Amino acid sequence: MMPVYLAYLFSGLAVILALSTILQKNPVYSAASLIGVMIMLACDYVLLGADFIAAIQIIVYVGAIMVLFVFVIMLLNIEQAKREKLFIPRRVVGVLLGLAIFLKLSIVGYTAKVMLSKGYLKIPKGADSTTAIGKYLFSNYLLPFEVASIVLLVGLIGAVVLGRREAK
């Protein structure tokens, strides 16, 4: 039963750090808290037996996406967020959207669970998740895999087009 308590610990820390992310006044502290959230989520993935996703979470999110966030903070030179009031009417929309996403993710999670129990996608027992993901990625889901490279290509070109304006 140890993993259950660990899951509560990591998830609880993730929630606390997420709150810290949105409540910090200094954007650099927010970014640091967000790194903590990502690492805690990686720990949760490990507990779920998804060690590949956990490693990718660390490599891509903590290693790369956070660099992007920190660069945005540096680009915009945000000294201190002006945030006198926590509750303004506009935020209600944000809360509603957050709840909608929560509902959506709950439904997705439930359907995934049902699908797995029906044997729609078999995760071989004993095999590590990297092998399982690779097996599906390079056979059943070959098209999404190749499309992923096109999506990355679009991102690459988009970044260059957006960033080049200043060069001339």
Place this chain on the structure above:
Amino acid sequence: MLASYVPILIFAIIAILFASVTLFMSNLIGQKRPSEDKLMPYECGNIPVGTARERFPIRFYIFAMLFIVFDVEVAFMFPWAVLFKKLGILGFVEMVVFVLILLLGLLYVWGKGALEWE
């Protein structure tokens, strides 16, 4: 399977403890005689010129973006590398197509001169 993560957990706990204990102890037992020179930000011994919080050119952002794209590319390579022998020639061709598409992007970026710092 979770047992193989215990060393990582121990390592993380030791790392956190080491950092926090070091900071806490030096704060506790270190003597503090602040002076203006001591409290100045240390910039390789030079006297600081202006604030460190300056806007950075967007160039950095492009490099970060390029880094992310190829980081994600590498992420796809891990399962491929693990299964390389099993996938055979088909897996090799799949990955070559994947890399070629991204290589096209790299050539585009190179051709546009986005890699030059100037």
